[in-house]
Amino acid sequence: MKAHLSRRYLFSASHRLHSEAMSEQENQSTYGKCNNPFGHGHNYTVEVTVSGPVDRKTGMVCNLVDLDGFIEREVLARYGHENLNVLPEFAQEVPTTENLCIQIYEIVQRGFPYAHLERVRLEETMMNSFEYAGKAV
């Protein structure tokens, strides 16, 4: 029996949307308030969905202690209470929630060995959310 397990985590971070490839004018018209020079923050909710056979011995797709530990160390500790713009992955890339969602997907995809990653959903506010399920999808 293959099941999908989803777990939701919270972190807060700040960012400024600004692209070096655009003029001042273009940055303002593209990003609006999100382009304000000192940045602003969000309470992000990240929802990680993994899948796999339900292990007969444990009744689980994967042990939550493993998943929680991994996300805590690799995602929440990395992004929680940080300014995303100063992190190396956003040196060349605008820290939009789309790009952050892809980064988180890549981290889990590369590093979490205990179940198959289905998708990462990132909620920036209650109104906006983004999902990434890998290149092919």
Add this chain to the structure above:
Amino acid sequence: MVYLTRKAEFSASHYYHNPDFTPEENRRVFGKCNNPNGHGHNYTLEVTVKGEVDPRSGFVVDLKQLKEIMHREVLDAMDHRFLNKEVPEFLHQIPTTENIAVAIWQRLVTKLENARLHRVRVYETPDLFVDFYGEA
């Protein structure tokens, strides 16, 4: 194809224990959930069915019927129960959220008329849920 989702809530208690594990193994794998006295959750169940819209009724499924089936097959059996001791599926199977979703799927899948079961989603807490699509 249209998808329709009906929600329900139930409260139940459970604990995680595998009789084939040693006591240490049980504690290591299941942590606090291994406490034999059990603990409880307010579960939220979402049942999604799919089908074509009936041209006469405009419905994918008669919601009243779906609600009745969910009550009869799932809530009557699981609401305000100690899952390990009172629900047949969990006498010999650990009532994890995964297994609860599978059990609910199996209880519902043959009972629906007209519409087909698409997904069973069980929230153990707002931060943790399992989806089962009937995949082997």
